[in-house]
Amino acid sequence: VSIKVQVFDNGDLSPLAEAAVRVHTNQSWLATGTTDKDGVALITLQYRLGTWLIVAAAKPGFVTNSAPWKANKTPLFTSVSLYLLPERPATLMLYEDVVQILLGSPGAKNQPWVQFQRKNVGLPANTSYNELSAFLTTANTEMEVERFPYLLGYETNTTVNHSRLELIPVAAVSIHLFTNNGSAVQVSGPIQVSVPLPTDGLVTTARTIPAWKFERKTGAWLRSGTGVIKNDGGQFTWSYIAPQLGYWAAAMFPLTQGEDV
Structure with missing residues (x-):
């Protein structure tokens, strides 16, 4: 299955390039990728129907964000959007x-x-x-x-x-x-x-x-x-x-x- 992961700045909703994307399940990672200039990473992986995945995105200067994903039927297309909150200078x-x-x-x-x-x-x-x-x-x-x-x-x-x-x-x-x-x-x-x-x-x-x-x-x-x-x-x-x-x-x-x- 292929998952289109879109990563945005939570502040101005602009796409975030060079964000590290990881897909996890059962406390281990399945696949990784990096977003392009449009904030998009296409992740392809072997998927067992009904399995919960965690899709995460990280970038220096931002709070890491992630979301759960599961499919009980093989999708023709799927995308996940993640919004990264800028870290607050202290x-x-x-x-x-x-x-x-x-x-x-x-x-x-x-x-x-x-x-x-x-x-x-x-x-x-x-x-x-x-x-x-x-x-x-x-x-x-x-x-x-x-x-x-x-x-x-x-x-x-x-x-x-x-x-x-x-x-x-x-x-x-x-x-x-x-x-x-x-x-x-x-x-x-x-x-x-x-x-x-x-x-x-x-x-x-x-x-x-x-x-x-x-x-x-x-x-x-x-x-x-x-x-x-x-x-x-x-x-x-x-x-x-x-x-x-x-x-x-x-x-x-x-x-x-x-x-x-």
Whole structure:
């Protein structure tokens, strides 16, 4: 089967060239491709009817996005459109002992922030902190979370392999630190992450929410501990200690387990 994958900038809806397209199933990749100047990649692969696929697109400077795809009957033609959200440049604060990444002004309320020990930053040789750029992109509504990778979750310690979990999204965050040549800077944990949440029934009744890390190689989210819901005068936040930068999500387990992938 051939799948026409169209990739657009979520901001101005312009086509995105040179976006990397990957097709996954069962936590492994089936095919890859790169979009042309019109933002199109034609992916051809061997397909077993009824199998769920995850079609993902990634490009530096944008949040990776993906969508599920399945056919019970061989299609004559099919296309998938993905809209990539530009990463949000963040404020980078360097102190003697810690580094902070935040949106808005330091000390502002109801803003997402990230903090980690300065000694845990793997600063490349001959690179100074004034050459670094930080990006912090968050989502705390269902519509916003849809611009992140599709929330297909797997329990890392489960005895049931390849079980497909349709997660219930609460929040998602993308945290990245780059040098001026675009190289990613590695940071080892613990990394404190705090994301404001809207006030609704799901948040106000929960004390903890499972944390999930997006694995680009598999196209899925893997369970990685639990975050805590904090209430400060009616303002709720999800707080989590992450082992590294990247994509993280707060998401609840589905009421029923999904079908196998």
